Amino acid sequence: MTKIKRQQTLTNRVTILGLGLIGGSWALALKRAGAVSEIVAWGRDQQRLDKAVEMGVVDSATTDMAAAVAESDVIVIATPLGTMSDVFNQLVPLVSKNVVITDVGSAKARLVELARETLGESFPRFVPGHPVAGAERSGFEASKADLYENRRVVLTPVSDTNAGALSLVEQLWSCCGAELVTMEPQTHDDVLALTSHLPHAIAYLLVDLLVQQGGEDSRKFAAGGFYDITRIASSSPEMWRDIFNDNKDSVVALLDHYIDGLEKFKLAIAEDDNDSLMKVMQRAKSTRDSLV
Amino acid sequence: MTKIKRQQTLTNRVTILGLGLIGGSWALALKRAGAVSEIVAWGRDQQRLDKAVEMGVVDSATTDMAAAVAESDVIVIATPLGTMSDVFNQLVPLVSKNVVITDVGSAKARLVELARETLGESFPRFVPGHPVAGAERSGFEASKADLYENRRVVLTPVSDTNAGALSLVEQLWSCCGAELVTMEPQTHDDVLALTSHLPHAIAYLLVDLLVQQGGEDSRKFAAGGFYDITRIASSSPEMWRDIFNDNKDSVVALLDHYIDGLEKFKLAIAEDDNDSLMKVMQRAKSTRDSLV
Numbered sequence: 001m002t003k004i005k006r007q008q009t010l011t012n013r014v015t016i017l018g019l020g021l022i023g024g025s026w027a028l029a030l031k032r033a034g035a036v037s038e039i040v041a042w043g044r045d046q047q048r049l050d051k052a053v054e055m056g057v058v059d060s061a062t063t064d065m066a067a068a069v070a071e072s073d074v075i076v077i078a079t080p081l082g083t084m085s086d087v088f089n090q091l092v093p094l095v096s097k098n099v100v101i102t103d104v105g106s107a108k109a110r111l112v113e114l115a116r117e118t119l120g121e122s123f124p125r126f127v128p129g130h131p132v133a134g135a136e137r138s139g140f141e142a143s144k145a146d147l148y149e150n151r152r153v154v155l156t157p158v159s160d161t162n163a164g165a166l167s168l169v170e171q172l173w174s175c176c177g178a179e180l181v182t183m184e185p186q187t188h189d190d191v192l193a194l195t196s197h198l199p200h201a202i203a204y205l206l207v208d209l210l211v212q213q214g215g216e217d218s219r220k221f222a223a224g225g226f227y228d229i230t231r232i233a234s235s236s237p238e239m240w241r242d243i244f245n246d247n248k249d250s251v252v253a254l255l256d257h258y259i260d261g262l263e264k265f266k267l268a269i270a271e272d273d274n275d276s277l278m279k280v281m282q283r284a285k286s287t288r289d290s291l292v
Numbered sequence: 293m294t295k296i297k298r299q300q301t302l303t304n305r306v307t308i309l310g311l312g313l314i315g316g317s318w319a320l321a322l323k324r325a326g327a328v329s330e331i332v333a334w335g336r337d338q339q340r341l342d343k344a345v346e347m348g349v350v351d352s353a354t355t356d357m358a359a360a361v362a363e364s365d366v367i368v369i370a371t372p373l374g375t376m377s378d379v380f381n382q383l384v385p386l387v388s389k390n391v392v393i394t395d396v397g398s399a400k401a402r403l404v405e406l407a408r409e410t411l412g413e414s415f416p417r418f419v420p421g422h423p424v425a426g427a428e429r430s431g432f433e434a435s436k437a438d439l440y441e442n443r444r445v446v447l448t449p450v451s452d453t454n455a456g457a458l459s460l461v462e463q464l465w466s467c468c469g470a471e472l473v474t475m476e477p478q479t480h481d482d483v484l485a486l487t488s489h490l491p492h493a494i495a496y497l498l499v500d501l502l503v504q505q506g507g508e509d510s511r512k513f514a515a516g517g518f519y520d521i522t523r524i525a526s527s528s529p530e531m532w533r534d535i536f537n538d539n540k541d542s543v544v545a546l547l548d549h550y551i552d553g554l555e556k557f558k559l560a561i562a563e564d565d566n567d568s569l570m571k572v573m574q575r576a577k578s579t580r581d582s583l584v
Contacts, residue, residue, distance in 0.1 A: 132513065132516065152513070183509070187509065190510075191506075191507075191509045191510050191513050192513070194501065194502060194505060194506050194510045194513075194514075194518075195502075195506075195510055195513040195514045195516070195517075195518045196513075196516070196517055196518065198498070198501070199498065199517055199518055199521045200517075201554070201557060202494060202498060202521070202554075203521065203576075204557075204572060204573050204576040204577075205550065205553045205554055205557055205572070205576070206490070206491065206494060206550070207576035207577075207579050207580045208553055208572050208575060208576045208579075209486065209490070209546065209549060209550050209553060210486060210487075210579060211575055211576065211579050212549065212553070213486060213546065213549055214483075214486050214487075215483075217475070217479065217483045218482075218483050218486050218487055219583065221424065221444070221483050221484070221487040221488075222486075222487045222583050223583060224424065224487070224488070225487075225488055225491055225492075225524055226486075226487045226488065226491055227583055228520065228521075228523065228524075229491045229494070229495065229520075229521050229523075229524065230576075230580050230583075231520065231521075231580075232517055232520075232521065233573075233576045233577060233580040234577055234580045234581055235577070236577075237569075237570055237573035237574045237577055238570075240569075240573055241566055241569050241570055241573065244561045244569060245561075245564065245566070248561055248562065248564075251561055252558055252561055252562050254501065254505065255554060255557070255558040255561075256558070257501060257504065257505055258497065258498070258501050258554070259551055259554050259555060259558070261497045261500055261501060261504070262493070262494075262497055262547060262550070262551050262554075263551060265493060265496075265497055265547070266544055266547040266548070266551070269536045269537075269540055269543055269544055269547075270540065270544050272537065272540075274533055274537070277529075277532075277533050277536060278529055278530075278533055280496060280497070280500050281496050281525075281529035281532055281533070282529045283500060283503055284495075284496040284497070284499035284500045284503065284522075284525045285496075285499075285525060285526055285527070285528075285529055287499050287500075287502060287503050288499045288522050288523075288525040288526045289526055291511065291514050291515060291519055291522075
C-alpha cells in the first residue's frame with residue numbers, strides 16, 4: 001500500500017517552527033524516508049523542546065529563532081494561523097536568499113496575501129501547503145511517521161512561486177507517502193470551508209444546543225449517534241477561531257446557504273410538505289452513499 | 293458484561309407486525325433467552341417472510357393479519373410510523389381482551405394519542421416503546437440476537453397503562469440485555485429530537501449543501517471528517533419523513549434554536565467577534581469532552 005521508498009537526501013537542514021502533531025509527524029516521516037540530513041525545531045518552551053529531542057522527533061531544538069533557521073534549507077511554519085504574521089515578520093531579516101519556506105495552515109488565501117506583503121523578496125520561495133490529516137489529538141507526543149501515508153496534502157502555489165521551491169516541497173511530501181493536490185488558494189479555502197470548516201461550526205453549535213436546551217436525560221442519550229456526529233467539536237477552539245478568521249468569507253457564505261437550507265427544511269416539516277422533505281433527504285442519501 | 297440469563301418462559305406466542313432489523317433482532321434475542329414459546333411474523337411479502345422463517349428469525353410467518361395475531365399473547369408493532377394508524381385500525385377487531393400490544397416507534401407523543409383514539413378498550417394494554425439501537429442497516433437479514441445488549445429501551449406508559457402489560461414488556465426487553473428507561477411520551481420526544489432527530493436533519497442538510505455548492509474537488513475532499521459527520525444521512529428517508537412528521541413540534545422548535553445559534557456564530561465570524569466564538573467553542577468542547 002505505502003508509496004514510501006528510501007531515497008537520496010533531498011535537502012540538508014529542515015527547521016520546523018512550532019512543533020506539534022503535524023510538524024512532528026512530518027519530521028518522523030522525513031527521517032524514516034532518509035530525505036533530510038537534520039531536523040531542527042523552534043518553539044517557546046525549552047522543556048517541551050528538550051522532550052521532543054529526547055523522544056527522537058527532531059535532532060535539536062531551540063527557543064532562539066535566529067539559531068533555529070541559521071543554515072536551514074527549508075523552513076516549515078507550523079505555528080497557529082493567528083501567529084503567522086508575527087512569524088513572517090520575525091523571519092524576514094533572518095532568512096538567506098535560497099531558503100525555501102512552507103507552511104501547514106488550514107486556510108490559504110489570506111495567508112498567501114499576508115506572505116506576499118511581509119516576505120518581500122522571499123515570497124517566491126514560499127510554498128503554501130496544507131496537509132489534510134485528521135488531528136483530533138495534538139502535541140508532538142502524538143506524532144506518527146505514517147500520518148501522511150495516502151493522505152492528501154494540498155499545495156497552493158501562485159504564479160510567482162518559484163518552480164524549484166515548489167518541486168522541493170512536493171518531494172518532501174511525496175517521500176512521506178502523501179498524495180499531492182495543487183489548487184488555487186481560494187479554491188482550497190472554498191473546498192475546505194464546505195468539507196471541513198462548516199462541519200466543525202455545525203458540530204460546535206450542535207453541542208452548544210445540548211448545553212442550552214438539553215437536560216440530564218438528553219446528556220445521557222447523547223452517547224449514541226450524537227456522540228459520533230459531534231466528535232470534531234472536541235477540536236481546539238483556538239485553532240478553529242484562527243481558521244474561521246482566516247477563511248471568513250467562504251465560511252460566512254456557506255453558513256448563509258446552510259441556514260437557508262435548514263429554514264426551508266423546517267418549514268417543510270411544519271407545513272407537512274412531505275414531497276420537499278423526501279426530495280432533500282433522497283438527494284442527500286444518494287450523494288452520501290456515493291461518497292467513497 | 294451481558295446481563296442475559298436463560299429463564300422461564302415469560303409468555304407463549306409473540307407476533308411481530310413488520311419484520312425488520314428491530315423486530316428480527318428482538319425475536320432472535322427472545323428465543324436465545326428462552327423467554328417465549330413461539331414467534332410469528334406478519335408482513336406484506338410472503339417471499340420475504342418465507343426467507344425469515346428459513347433463516348430461523350421467526351417460527352412462522354403470514355401475510356394474513358388475522359391469522360398472525362390469533363392466539364397471540366403479545367403483539368409487537370414494528371411497521372413504519374406512518375402506517376401505525378392503519379395497523380391500529382386493522383388490529384382493533386382482531387385482538388382479544390388480554391393481548392398486550394407494544395411498538396418500537398422513534399416518536400411517541402402523537403402515537404400515544406393515536407393509540408388512545410383508535411385502540412379503545414385495548415388502549416390500557418398498549419405499552420409504547422422505543423429501542424434506541426443504531427440501525428443504519430435495515431431488513432431482518434441484518435438481525436442480531438445481541439443488538440439490545442446494554443442498549444437503552446425507552447418505555448413511555450401513561451397513567452392508564454395496565455401495570456401487568458407494562459411489566460411483561462419490561463421483562464421481554466430486560467431478558468434481552470436492554471437497559472430500560474421510563475419517560476413521559478413528550479419527554480421522550482424532546483430528548484430524542486435533540487439527540488437524534490435534529491442531528492439527522494443537520495446531516496441530511498449538510499450533504500445537500502455539498503450537492504448544491506460543491507464541485508468535483510469538494511466531493512473528493514468529503515471523504516474525511518465530512519464523511520463521518522454525515523454517516524446518518526444514509527438513513528432511510530421514508531423513516532425520517534415519518535419521524536419528522538410525528539415529532540414535528542419538538543423538531544421545529546429545536547431547529548429554530550439551532551438556526552438562531554448558527555446565525556449568531558456566523559455574525560461573530562463576520563464581525564471578528566473572537567470572544568463570542570471562543571465562548572461557544574470552549575463551552576461546546578468541554579461539554580463534548582464530558583460526554584461518556
